[in-house]
Amino acid sequence: MKSFRWLLVGVLILAMVCATTDVMAKKKTVLVYGTTEKVTDMDPANAYDFHTWEIFYNIYQGLMGYPPGKTNLVPALAESYTISKDGKAYTFKLKKGLKFSDGTPFDAKAVKWSLDRVIRLKGDPSWLVTDFVDHVEVVDKYTVRYVLKNPCAYFPSLVATVPYYPVNPNVYPADKIIKDPAELKGGKLVGLGPYQAVSFKRDEEIILDVNPYYKGPKPKNDRVVIRYFADATTMRLALEKGELDFAFKTFNPSDIVDLQKSKKLITIKGQGPYIRYICFQCQKPPFDDKVVRKAIAAAIDRKEIIRKVFLGQNEPLYSMVPKGMWTHEDSFLTEIGDGNVKLCKKLLASRGYNAKNKLKFELWYTPSHYGDTEVDMAAVIKRQLEATGVIQVTVKSAEWATYKQNWRDKLMNVFLLGWYPDYIDPDNYTAAFAGTAGSAGNGIFFSNKQWDAMFVEAQKNPDQNKRAAIYKKIQKMWTDEVPTVPIFQGTLYLFTQKNIRGVMISPTLQFIYAPIEKVK
Amino acid sequence: MKYSPTSAMGQLIGRMTGMGRKYGVEWWILVIGAVIIAAIIIMALLAPWLAPYSPHDQATGPQLAPPSGRHWLGTDNLQRDVLSRIIYGSRTILGVAILAALLSSTIGITMGLISGYTGGFMDKSLSLVMDSVYSFPGLILAIAFAAMLEPGVISITIAVAVIYIPTYFRLVRGQTLSIKEELYVEAARAIGAPGKVILWKYIFPNVIATTVVVFTMNVGDAIMIEAALTYLGLGLPPSVVDWGMDLAMGKKFLPSGQWWLITFPGGMISLLALGFTMLGEGLAEILNPRLLER
């Protein structure tokens, strides 16, 4: 018995020695990054969510890109580009001498192959290509030309999105969507970016090591381990215990309140591109009447929603074009105001609604897709509307799959939605909701010829000032027609340990790992 | 003797202790269970008078206030009063659980009687279906049903009821099979009584007694299933006040120190389930001591 005990002690000592020597041997900088997001398909042709895109930003590169933490578009894999006179052809000169990890050279052929693949596979985000690009031409080895269906002033920002990213033609299969890196030839996710995925375990962890074939500046760390959490509470506790170097997306409001107070952590706050709003099905009475829609917009008190539901986080939003984006105007604040019960009553009275004959409708929300704050938001909005004394609201909910089906089937007249932009341009925040095609896709079914003409004009016109004027006008018109009611704009919160430097987040949500480092 | 509250009380206590002496601890288990249930039922019935605020009032006091003199059980992030929500929430859970147990017992007992009495192919196939459902984890089936139906009180009642039908069916069918062979049933049949009469007049009264205990325990289980479904976010719209939903909402405040949002709704679910289980347990021990030991 005694000998057994000594054996145990011996094993323990040995284990400790091994552990310490192990630590001494690798002086690598390993960063552990926590998130509650999920990765979807590891394929630019089918990934259509910000977290998977974020990983692609670090493993691949586009012809265009954003510097870390910035919103100004710069050439990345491209050297420069030119636009044809009619605005329908974009010609990119590529950087020379780049190679994929297996030696395949990066050239115009690879760019064309990748884009053709996206078009052929018809994945979820393929509309970002097919709605705009007619075809791609290889001009010479290092020159590629995109021929567009219609002129598009913001095409370079589209080229910065993941579906446009060139992939290695020898590794990705031509006619199949890839889910896990294991399905790739060579079994490893590696591209032209600073990192490569060396281990991939869905919903658990992804390990990214520095890509030795990367030609740009060397990242300031050697390894980034992304740990996936099923809930925000666990992630918050792991961060407080120091198990995580940094954590991003998405904390509970109560956790953010506490973490901001913590002396052990650094809070990095940024304006997000994420907006929330109320949608109307603009074809069904009484919501085909813009006065009724405006009345509801008037009754909403954004500050109260933010204070109660989000414990003071996020920013009230008074236009569909978020703050921080050029041409943003606080139109709803100046034209309608917050919690303007008087106006709401006046507008509804003009349509015959009063305390005896209340406006009755169903308000829909979806309980898990936008997190569990959604129930609270629905409850607060219901109370605000009913506090006018002339509205009666029944709150209804459906899970995301049903929700989407419901808006297609025009079953919901008033419902809550959220929006992450596909590309960073006011067009994606306006035409998507009030253009005839876009609004039908979001269940709003708003259609107005004058508006459609303005959207097309804004899309085509290469003159930034003229575009801005159009979007300013549209934002003003929005407060009259009210196809949707903006509520708030998400604020991004990222927390790091005290010894972490170089974390930069921006409204483009392009979170780049390379500049992040650990200091003593 | 003139009536006086004290003497009535004395009599009552006397009688209770008498029963206690006769049946032992089981009697007291039964009494405690009954008292818990009665208290919560009274709370549900008198909710508008007992609750200090409306459960939907979003301006009762400060946000996330801990329990205090003004808010006995604190407030939540929408500034609603937790005590008022607990009081009103009892209506939902009691209503759903009792209704579900009534629904499943009515269907289960009727089907069990008919199936057991008729016999033959229908009985065999029905038993097989019931046995299959019985052997399967009820909660998982209820989750599937609740997800299928549109959120609402009726839907969740159905989801809970469905999984308990086999319990009653098996119990009643088994007893019907044995009672069917009894002499007095044979005699009734011999004098030409129609099947319907035999079923309801001779068999049913003999079967119903044992189902009472099962019913009580069943309500206790139904309470926990209801709360589990709403805790998982299935089954009810948010305009309904419900303990399981409040617990789910309070969950995210776990590391922030707002313990009252988790402790009270969950504690009430346990207490109510405990009431029915104790009542059932006491009844079972007194009526039929062997029933639960199997």
Place this chain on the structure above:
Amino acid sequence: MKNLIRYVVTRALLTIPMLLILLTIVFVVVRVMPGDPVSSMLGGHAPQSVIDQKKEELGLNRPLIVQYGDYLMQICRLDFGESMILHQKVLDAIGDKIPATIELTFFGMIITLLVGVPLGAYAADKRRSAQDYAIRLYGIVIYCIPVYWLGLMLQMIFGVWMDILPVAGRTGARVFVSTFEKTGFYTLDTLLVRDFEAFADVMLHLVLPSVTLGLVLSGIFIRLTRANMLDVLKSDYILAAEARGIRHRRVVYKHAILNAFVPILTMMGLQVALLMAGAVLTESTFSWPGMGRLLLERIYLRDYPTIQGIIVIFALIVAFVSLIVDIIYALVDPRVRY
């Protein structure tokens, strides 16, 4: 022996209609659910033609009865199809998650046995004493505490206030799964690669979930053990043993408990449904990446094949366990006719 084989075979055959019925119920329930996976996986931009095309690819536009037939044929080949949300084989998705569930239920069961059997035996020994009533009361009370609430309370007390145990998940953030994972059973995997630090971490993460699950089930085991022990203690050979002067404690806690153990084990088989339900709720509370969480996630997404697959696996487990239990019972108890 021949009889026994015949019994086993008939008993096994009997589970087939049972499974068939469950499969049918599941198919009907899942397909009646509002919403469909195509709308769930496509963005708002998808035009109707793409939706119709996807539906056709997935075979969702065929008559239900044809889909049902296909579904049964698939299951006969043990092919659960492919997830409609992620392009992933359902069996792979389940295979990824099932070790977590098994590990949790295994340790939960150990806690249940460690708490339930000794307490039940003690209560039986001290029948009608204060201790007996106290233990039985504990059994009733613990049975009535919802497993998710117990989990939350334990998390709050031990994870947040006292800060001595990890609150959720299977490993800490600094223990990288890819360094040891082979079978998916992390306790086993960490030992296989001799990573004792990781093993300790995995064990620590198992404490709260398995204690939660184990305690809630312990109430039932107290009752089962007590009832069986009462029977055994009344039997002749125990009386004989006592008469021969073997110490009382030895008689009760060794001989009697061993004799009561077989019925207890078989009862344990009957509780497997309860164990599964408890595991689903425990997983949801402790962010445990097992089958229960997978089921809930996929229900929200209306991923038919995965939902069906998970429920079928649950049904298979239940059927298999009850089959084993019946066979053990038949082997041990000569009164069972076969």
